[in-house]
Amino acid sequence: MDKVSFTRLELYNLVWKFPIIQIAKHYEISTMEIKNACSKMEIALPNNRYWNKPEYKRPKAPKLSLDYNGNNQIHILKKRYEMQFRHTSKSSPLLDAVHQIKKDLSDFLIVKETLENPVEIVLTTKGYFKNLKQNDRKDFLEILNLNVADKNLNRALLFMDAFIKLLKYRGHQLIKNTNEADIILFNNGIEIEIDLREALKRITIEGKRETSEYIFTGEFIFRAKRESIKKEWRDGKILLENKLAIILAKLELIANEESFFTN
Template sequence: MHIISREELYEQVWARPMTKVAADYGVTSTALKKTCDRHKIPTPDRGYWAKLEHGKPVRKKPPLPTLTGTKLDQVHINGGTSERQSEEVRNAATEVRERLQSMNLDAAAAAALTDPDVKEPSILSATRRAISKGRPDTQGFKSSQGRGIVPLKIAPNSIDRALQLLTRLFALAETEGYRPKISDAGLDLATEDVAIAFGVEERPRKTPHEPTAAELKRKDDNLLIPLDVAHLSGMISPTVPI
């Protein structure tokens, strides 16, 4: 655990991108942003560092608000598993987040896609149970559907990967104000006035067709022309009456 002053954290988040400061403490930028909000610490706006780098106007650094009490003066930051990762791994994760941010994603969205500590939400438990119990069809795919269950059609060895995808999708959607909502047809991502239904379907991998022996023989038979007919077709010409 790291314990720093509110003023110190304020200076840090205005000196470097949130992703880099968060990496130093072994937390995600999303978690650090929430910590700043809880301690009434203003943070740079979305795209602040990219604009600053390209010489574009940015919002000036606001003063740190004065608090009436001392309860929030000290900031406690609990590092996650990323704190135990090597410096190379942390730097690589930071680089990915920064690249995502350059694609007009804010820090929270970038962290949702790259954070190794994002946990599978409990609302996906029904989906995991349903897809795990499903029986493979003739193509080898399992399916899941029903109330509160994300419609899936995936191979058995893709279950964990699909649930990881949904976990990150939910985390990313949350940064945009969407929350999972149970519906009769499945599990939607919804705001107060919008609901988005979705599902995941894995398609068979397309591989070149290898013709069977019977198909090759049938093809050869279709190409064969009787020798006498071929000979005659080259010898006969239309007659012109005199």
């Protein structure tokens, strides 16, 4: 099956019985699609602290709202990157777009090992983080919103430099909005917000009772959102550097669909 279906009650029971990541692995769907489905069906989600407590200490799940007037069933497609490429003979708009990008832009899909003629915002971002200890103010500089460990900053800059150059070649551009978010302005006028960050892991500090902190894991996450549409790509067996084609293809498909519905 290429999709999984849930009723509103079924999804509600699942997300309050199991962590979303377990549900995603079991049904072979993405955690982001589960969150989107819950948002559409007005299902509240437990926060991360909920699962850190013993079951007997967890608060009761809030009751489903009776004011909900939407669909009682939702379908979630199995769209994992690895699954899309297991059967390469089966065509789809996304797969066709990926193949075309790889064919036309193979030279632009390579993330360099060093910065070569970086775009201005990447160069400015590099300088800002280099001098961060001396000056912790942005002073109206336009820099990328990156949330990564210092040791992985260079990798983040290399990835974003390649991605922005790829956007420019396709006729799109990266801009900053009034909230200083990173926005892709597509050539059809559609805007999609993006960010690159490193996953965090919660650890307990030894010797301090019930004290914990979050540390970077080295796993990069590239996220995109436009209103209720949210997508993300993570490092896995395939690193983000090797997912440029599918990221761009998916974002362009979203922009084209949004343009169709807004015009």
